Amino acid sequence: METLQNLAMGLSVATDPMNLLYCVIGVVFGIIIGALPGLGPSAGIAILLPLTFGTEPVAGIIMLAGIYYGAMYGGSITSILINVPGDASAVMTTLDGHPLAKQGRAGQALGMAAFASIIGGTACVIMFMFLAPALAEFAITFGPPEYFALMVLGLTTIGGMTGKFPAKGYMSALIGLFIATIGLDLVQGIPRFTFGTYELYEGIDFIPVAMGLFGIAELLVIGEEGEKIKFSKKDLSWRKQLPTKEDWKYSAPHIARGTGIGFLIGMLPGAGATIASFISYGVGKKVSKRGDKFGTGVIEGVAAPESANNAASIGAMVPLLTLGIPGSGSTAVMLGALMMFGLSPGPLLFTNNPDFVWGLIGSMYIGNFLLLVLALLAVPLFVKVLNVSSPVLNAVVMGFILIGAYSLNNSMFDVGLTIMFGVLGFFMKKLGFPATPMVLALVLGALLETSLRQSLIISNGNPAIFFTRPISGTILAIAILAVSWPFIKKIIDRMRKSGKPSVGEGLK
Amino acid sequence: MRMANRITSIIIFLFGLAVFIGAQKLDYILKGIPGPGFLPRWVAVLIMVLALVPFFKSFTKYEVEEGQPFNSSEFKNAGIIIGSAVAVMLLTKLLGLSLAIGLMAGAIAKFTGPTSWKKVIAITVVTPIAAYILFDTVLGVPLPTGIFGF
Numbered sequence: 233m234e235t236l237q238n239l240a241m242g243l244s245v246a247t248d249p250m251n252l253l254y255c256v257i258g259v260v261f262g263i264i265i266g267a268l269p270g271l272g273p274s275a276g277i278a279i280l281l282p283l284t285f286g287t288e289p290v291a292g293i294i295m296l297a298g299i300y301y302g303a304m305y306g307g308s309i310t311s312i313l314i315n316v317p318g319d320a321s322a323v324m325t326t327l328d329g330h331p332l333a334k335q336g337r338a339g340q341a342l343g344m345a346a347f348a349s350i351i352g353g354t355a356c357v358i359m360f361m362f363l364a365p366a367l368a369e370f371a372i373t374f375g376p377p378e379y380f381a382l383m384v385l386g387l388t389t390i391g392g393m394t395g396k397f398p399a400k401g402y403m404s405a406l407i408g409l410f411i412a413t414i415g416l417d418l419v420q421g422i423p424r425f426t427f428g429t430y431e432l433y434e435g436i437d438f439i440p441v442a443m444g445l446f447g448i449a450e451l452l453v454i455g456e457e458g459e460k461i462k463f464s465k466k467d468l469s470w471r472k473q474l475p476t477k478e479d480w481k482y483s484a485p486h487i488a489r490g491t492g493i494g495f496l497i498g499m500l501p502g503a504g505a506t507i508a509s510f511i512s513y514g515v516g517k518k519v520s521k522r523g524d525k526f527g528t529g530v531i532e533g534v535a536a537p538e539s540a541n542n543a544a545s546i547g548a549m550v551p552l553l554t555l556g557i558p559g560s561g562s563t564a565v566m567l568g569a570l571m572m573f574g575l576s577p578g579p580l581l582f583t584n585n586p587d588f589v590w591g592l593i594g595s596m597y598i599g600n601f602l603l604l605v606l607a608l609l610a611v612p613l614f615v616k617v618l619n620v621s622s623p624v625l626n627a628v629v630m631g632f633i634l635i636g637a638y639s640l641n642n643s644m645f646d647v648g649l650t651i652m653f654g655v656l657g658f659f660m661k662k663l664g665f666p667a668t669p670m671v672l673a674l675v676l677g678a679l680l681e682t683s684l685r686q687s688l689i690i691s692n693g694n695p696a697i698f699f700t701r702p703i704s705g706t707i708l709a710i711a712i713l714a715v716s717w718p719f720i721k722k723i724i725d726r727m728r729k730s731g732k733p734s735v736g737e738g739l740k
Numbered sequence: 741m742r743m744a745n746r747i748t749s750i751i752i753f754l755f756g757l758a759v760f761i762g763a764q765k766l767d768y769i770l771k772g773i774p775g776p777g778f779l780p781r782w783v784a785v786l787i788m789v790l791a792l793v794p795f796f797k798s799f800t801k802y803e804v805e806e807g808q809p810f811n812s813s814e815f816k817n818a819g820i821i822i823g824s825a826v827a828v829m830l831l832t833k834l835l836g837l838s839l840a841i842g843l844m845a846g847a848i849a850k851f852t853g854p855t856s857w858k859k860v861i862a863i864t865v866v867t868p869i870a871a872y873i874l875f876d877t878v879l880g881v882p883l884p885t886g887i888f889g890f
Contacts, residue, residue, distance in 0.1 A: 286879055399793035403752060406787045410759055410780060417766075417776035424776055425762055448825075452818040623853035624863060627845035630821060631867045634828055635841060639881040644832060651825045658818055662809040663748050681779050693772040 235361060242590030246598050251291050255595050257283070258295035259602050262302020263614055267310050268625065272319035273303035273545075274561035274668070275450045278442040279629065281569060282636030289573035290588050294595040296569055297549070300562050301353055301596075304505060304542045305603055308345035309614060312338055312534070321505035321541040324513040328526065328533025335529050343473030344483060344531050345538045346607035350600045352491040352539030356546035357596040359495055364582070364589075368554040371579035376686035377698050379556075381707035383680040386557040388711045389500070391669040398718060400665045408670035411436050412677020419685065431645040438568040438674050440637050440646045444653025445660070445667040446561065447633045451626050452658040470608040475531065483535035486516045490539035497540075498547020504560040505544040512540030546596065553577055553589060558675070561668035568675045742798045744809050749795035756787030820851045836886030842868035 245251060265276030276299050284292030307322030312329035325345060332341040374382070387409075391401035414425045415435030426432040475483070490512040497508040516536035517526040526533050548559040556578035558564040570577050575585060582589050637650035657667055691697035699705045713720075763784055766777030824844040831840040846864030849855045855863075872890070875881040 282875075283879070285881070397794065399790050403787060403790045406783050406790065407752075407755075410783050410787070413776075413780050413783070419773075420767065420770065420776050422766070422776060424766060424780065425759075448821075452821055453814065621853060621855065623849045623851075623855045624859060626821060626852055627848040627863050628867055630825065630848055631841045631845045631871055634825060634844070635837065635871045635875050635883070638837060638883070639875055639879065642881065644829060644884070648829055651822065651829070654825070655822055663744055664809075681774075684779070685774050688773045693769075 235365070238586065238590045239361065239594065241587065242592070242594030243597070244594070245290060245587055245591030246294065246594035250288075251294050251591065251595065252598070254284075254287070254291040254295040255298050255599050256602060258298020259302040259599055259606060262299035262304075263306035263309070263603075263606060265299065266303030266306025266308075266322070267318040267614060268306075271450050271629075272307075272321075272446075272562075273300050274442070274565060274671075275446040276303050277562055277565045277569075278439070278446040279633055279636065281439055281443070281565065282639045284569065284573075285639060289570070289575055289585075290591040292569060292573055293566070293588070293592055294599070296566050297592060297596065298599045298602075300566070301349075301542055301545045301599060302603060303562075304353075304545045305346060305349040305538070305607060306614070307541075308349070308534070308538055309342065309611065312341045312345065313615065321509050321544075322537075323506070324509045324537035325534055327513070328528070328530050331527075331529030332531065332534065337529075337531075339469070339472030340475050340479060340531065341534050342611055343608065344475045344479060344534050346473070346604055347475065348483065348487050348490070348535040348539040349542040349607075350604045351487050352494055352541075352543040353546055353600045353603070354597065355491045356495045356498075356543045357593060357600070360546055360550055360596075361593055364550050364554050367550065368579040368582040371555055372583075374555075374579070374703065375701075376683040376690065377701050377704040378707065380680060380683040380687055381698060381704035381711070382555055382557050383676045383683065385707050385711040385714070386551075386559075386676065387669065387673055387680075389714050390559075390672050392714055392718075396664055398715075400663075401669050402715075404660070404665050404667065405669035405673040408673025409677050409680070411441065411670070412674050413681070418678070418682060431643065435678075436649065436674070437640060437646070438565070438671060439572070439640050440649040441653050441674055442565050442568065442671050443633050443637055444650045444655075445657035445671060446565070448630070448650065448654025449657025449661050449667065451629060452654065453661055469612075473608050473611070479531045482522070482530070482532045486512075486520070486532040486536040487539040489515060489519075490536045491543045494540035494543025495547040498544030498559065499550045500559060504548065505541040508540040508544035508547075509537035512536045549592075553581060553592075554579060556581075556679070558672060561671060564668060564672040564675050568671075571675070741809055745794045745798045749791045749793075749798075753788050753791040753795075756784045756791060759787065760784035817852045821848055824848050832884055832886070834886050836888065836890055837883045838868035838872045838890060839886060839888065841871055 246255070261280055262273070262276060265271050266273065277296050280299060284295055303319065304321060307318035308325045308329060309318065311317045311322040311325040312333050315326050315330040317323045317326050329341045329345065332338065387405045391405040392398040414432055416422070416433050417424055423433055493512045493515065494505070494508040497511065498505065513533065513536050516532060517523045520526065520532060522530055522532070548563045551557045551559050552563045552567060556567065556576065558567045567577055575581065575588065633650065634647050637647045638644065640646050660667055687697050688695065698708055759780055763777045763780035766780065767775030768777045768781060769775055824847045828840040828844045831843070842864045845867040846860050849863045850860045872883065876883050
C-alpha cells in the first residue's frame with residue numbers, strides 16, 4: 233500500500249510540466265544517440281550533462297534516465313535498417329533485425345523492438361519499485377567497512393569484466409583512483425599532485441573526464457562516412473510497425489525471459505546491457521522451437537535482446553540508487569551527476585529524498601510510454617537525423633562538448649582537461665583499455681578513501697575490520713573471488729584436462 | 741599490438757613509478773590512520789605490478805591474432821578534431837568562445853570528410869549561435885567574449 237502511495241506521489245512529480253519536458257528531451261536525444269553508430273548511452277549522458285546544470289535534481293535525473301533507456305531502444309534502429317548497431321547492446325538485434333528488413337519487414341522489426349523494449353522496461357520498473365526500497369532498508373545498516381568493501385567489489389568487477397583483458401581494466405580503474413586523489417587531502421588539507429596549479433586544488437571533476445573519455449574519444453574513432461539509410465515513408469508508418477498476432481505468439485515468451493535476464497544482469501556491476509542482450513538471445517535460441525532459424529530473420533530474435541537491454545538499464549538503477557554503486561559506465565556518469573546535484577546516492581536517499589526517488593520511478597513509467605509513442609510515430613524523423621554525415625555531426629557534437637565543459641565552472645581549464653582526456657580516451661580505445669572503470673573509480677575514489685580511513689579509525693588501525701564484519705567480509709571475499717576467478721578457472725580446466733582419460737583409454 | 745602493448749606497459753609502469761615517488765612526499769600513516777600518501781602509494785604499487793602483465797604476456801602466444809591498433813586515416817581525422825579543439829583554447833581570448841567554436845566546427849566539417857562549402861558555412865554560423873542561445877541565454881552560462889564583443 234505504501235509503495236502505491238509513493239508511486240502516486242512519484243507520478244505527480246513526474247507529470248509536472250517541466251519534468252515532463254525534460255523526460256521528452258531525454259528520450260528523444262537518447263533515441264538519436266543510441267541510433268548513431270559509435271555514440272553509446274555513456275557518451276550521450278556525458279555529452280548532454282551540461283543541459284542539467286541549474287535544473288532541479290529530479291528534472292536532471294529524469295532527463296538522464298530518459299537518455300539511458302531511449303538509447304537502449306535507439307540502438308536497434310540502425311541495427312535493423314542498415315545492419316550497423318548503434319551501440320554494443322544492439323549488436324544481437326542485427327542478427328535477425330536486418331534479415332527481417334531485407335524480407336521487407338523493417339516496420340515490424342522496429343515495432344517489435346519498440347514493444348519489447350517498453351514491456352521489458354516497464355516490467356522492470358515494477359520490480360525495481362518493490363525491490364529497491366527493501367534493499368535500501370537492508371543497506372541502512374551498512375557502515376564504512378561495508379561501503380569500502382562494496383566499492384572495492386564494484387571496481388574489481390567492472391575492471392575485470394568490461395574489457396577484453398582484465399589487467400587493462402584494473403589498470404584503468406587504478407589510474408582513475410589516482411586521478412581521484414588529486415587535489416586537497418580531505419583530512420590533512422594539504423595538496424596532492426597539484427603541481428602548484430590552483431585549478432587542481434579542488435580535484436578533477438568527473439565531467440571533463442567522462443566527456444573526454446566517452447564523448448570526444450568516440451568521435452575520434454567514428455569512421456568518415458556511414459551507410460545512408462534508404463527507406464520509404466510507407467514502410468515505416470506506425471501501422472506497418474504493429475507486430476502481427478503470430479509475431480506476438482512467437483515473441484511473448486522471449487520478452488518475458490529477456491526481461492528477467494536483463495533485470496538480474498543489469499543489477500550486477502560490470503555486466504550491463506550488452507551481456508544481458510547476448511545471454512537473452514543465446515538462451516532464446518536454445519529454448520525456442522524455431523532456434524535453428526535464429527539469425528535468418530525471426531521476430532523473436534529481435535524481441536529477446538531488445539527486452540533484455542532495456543530491462544538491464546532499469547536493473548542498473550537498483551545498485552545505483554540503493555547502494556550508491558553504479559553498475560555501468562552510464563550509471564557511473566549518473567552517479568557523478570547525482571553528487572553534482574548535492575544528493576548522496578545510497579540507502580538514505582529513499583528516506584531523505586523520497587520525492588526525488590519516486591519522481592524518478594514515476595518518470596520511468598511515463599518515459600517508457602513516451603518511448604513507445606515516439607518509436608511508432610517518429611521513426612522516419614529519427615532516420616532523417618541519422619543521415620546527417622559524420623563530419624557535420626562530429627563538428628556539432630564537438631562544439632557542444634567544449635562549451636559544455638566550459639559551463640561546468642566557467643573555466644577554460646576544464647575545456648583543456650576535456651580535450652586531454654579525449655586524447656587519452658582515443659589511445660585507450662585503440663589499445664583495449666576500457667574507460668568505464670576509470671570514470672567509476674574517479675567517481676567513487678573520494679568515498680572509497682574516506683570509508684577506508686573511517687573504518688581504520690573505528691578499528692584503531694586494524695585492517696582486520698574489513699574481514700571480521702560479516703557483510704564486508706562476504707563482499708570482499710566475492711571481490712577477491714572475482715579478481716582471482718580467471719586463475720581459478722585456468723587451474724580447474726588444467727586439472728580437468730589432466731584428470732580426464734582420453735577416448736582411447738576410456739574404451740579400454 | 742604486441743609492440744603497442746609493450747610500449748604502453750613501459751609508459752604505465754613509469755607513470756606508476758612517478759606516482760610512487762610523488763606519494764613518498766606525503767604522510768603514509770598519520771596518528772594511526774592512513775595519511776594522504778596511503779592510497780596513492782598503494783595505487784602506484786598496483787599500477788606498476790599490473791603494467792607488467794601485458795608486457796610479459798606480449799612475449800607469449802597472447803594476442804598473436806590481434807591486428808595493428810592504429811591506421812593512418814583515423815589518425816588524420818583525430819588530429820584534425822583535436823587540433824581544432826586546441827585552436828579553440830588558443831583563440832578564445834582573442835575571438836571569444838562562441839566564434840572560436842564556430843570556426844572549429846567549420847574546420848572539422850570541412851577537413852574530416854567531403855562536406856560542401858555551403859554546409860561548412862552554415863555550420864560555422866549556426867553552431868555558435870545555437871550554443872550561445874542554449875548556454876548563455878537559456879542556461880545562464882556567460883561565455884567568454886573576444887575583441888568583437890561576443
